[in-house]
Amino acid sequence: MTWLPFRRTGGAGAVSRPPREPLGREVLVLGGVAFFVMLGFGVVIPVLPVYVRSFGVGYLEVGAVVSVFALMRLIANPFVGALVDRIGERVVLASGIGIVAVSSALVGLAADYPQLLLLRGAGGIGSAMFSVAAMTLLLRTTPPHRRGRSVGFYQGGFLVGGMAGPAVGGLLATVSLTAPFFFYAATLTVAGALGLIMLRGTRVTSSTEEQPPAEPFRIVLRDRRYQAALLANFASGWASMGVRGALVPVLVVESLHREASWTGVAFAIAAVAQTLALAPAGRFVDSIGRRPAMLVAFPVAALALLAMPFVGELWILIVVLCVYGVAAAFLGTAPAAAVGDAAGGRGGRAVAVFQATADLGAIVGPLVAGALLDAFSFPAAFGSAVVLMLLVPILAARMPKEVRGAL
Structure with missing residues (x-):
């Protein structure tokens, strides 16, 4: 793909920089979704090891709960890519967020360690669905000359949410060890609703910027x-x-x-x-x-x-x-x-x-x-x-x- 971030205009080799364009609606929405997702994730991470230990297991089992989330993301990623191409980013994004929301709420209600491990693995699958669908949608709806700014804004949502999350998680942990998981489910519900409503009828690019x-x-x-x-x-x-x-x-x-x-x-x-x-x-x-x-x-x-x-x-x-x-x-x-x-x-x-x-x-x-x-x-x-x-x-x-x- 050839792209031209600068254009020649006028005579004598004059060069003009294209005007700064605002980020598209899809980018702004996805940045907001990323904030709510990472806010909840950041709330859970500080208390997760302590919560796992409350089931009377060792540190190896604690590590397994952390690792299974990433492992299931890795396993699910190739299948999610095909699913996105088949049914579309918006549906996969909302479904993935829904899976993580439900599994997170159930983690707070888990009766034993095996249930906890299984539910965190399910959350990893949902996370893969959300992240692949969101990035695919971001790249599809953004013209080449705005992709860097768009990805930066999207990642900024993650970073800001990740910075705020641990502080909120510390406060919720004073209520109970399970409160952060229910809060995580709530933030994911907001993110999923935001994606479903605000991403309806997404467009690719304007007719002058066909990909x-x-x-x-x-x-x-x-x-x-x-x-x-x-x-x-x-x-x-x-x-x-x-x-x-x-x-x-x-x-x-x-x-x-x-x-x-x-x-x-x-x-x-x-x-x-x-x-x-x-x-x-x-x-x-x-x-x-x-x-x-x-x-x-x-x-x-x-x-x-x-x-x-x-x-x-x-x-x-x-x-x-x-x-x-x-x-x-x-x-x-x-x-x-x-x-x-x-x-x-x-x-x-x-x-x-x-x-x-x-x-x-x-x-x-x-x-x-x-x-x-x-x-x-x-x-x-x-x-x-x-x-x-x-x-x-x-x-x-x-x-x-x-x-x-x-x-």
Whole structure:
């Protein structure tokens, strides 16, 4: 797909920047849906391990409840992609949110551990349905020159909801350990209703911005843009969950000798930095290109990860996490926009496989990083993510250059 974020107008090679267009209704609605989904998810996460322990099980069983959600997302993703292509994004999105809402309410009523594990797995399937349908709809209804901004706004909904969720969850936990699960079900109900009502009659693009039809998946899979996006998403999942999410808390306690609560403070500050960077990242991805964003952002993120195990002060770690957060704003927007460019109009299967790579990285990453930490050291564990992050620019350099006018 060729796209022109800048146009030549007038004589003598004059260059004009196209006027800033507002984000479409679908993008605004999906950003709101993402906020309510992540708000509820953030409410549940802090109390989930404690709630699982109340069933008299060990820490292995606690980990299984956390992992089964991601595992079922991974397993369900390819089937969800085909379902989206068959019956449409809006129905799959609302159905997925409904499944997560019902399963979350039932988690609060679970009688024993097996029920709890089964219900969390069902929630993972619903989460896959929502996330694949939402991203497919976002890419389908957004013209190429607005995809970066649109993805950034959508991810911003997740980040803001994720920042607010834990604070609300802490308050609800003082009521009871089950209250957050019912609150989660309520926020999901709001998100599902918002999607069903506000996304009715979604359009693709205006007649002057027609997108090409969806490419067959076998063709998309051979596209260098899509290949780079798959590796980018896998590396991001590995780095964010396998290294940053799993090892930074251990680093704060065991190397910096600080209370575990400081991890939450550091992550919150970094999340704010990432949220603030999303809008500029989206504009960069749309105006300069997906390829330049990936060529620059992934090495910056790799350097930040490489520095983390060597910091000796908490404030330095927070600065490094903020650098990673700013880079992560590009890591999320550029590959997703590249998927939309490669897949064309309706590409549910392409989006599903793309999102499955992040889930795979989030599952395998913590295991490999933890094993490397046990066998070697923090630098070796963080290095596993650094290697992946540095492989992305190599593949991104093979992407076709976006055509644009001179700046």
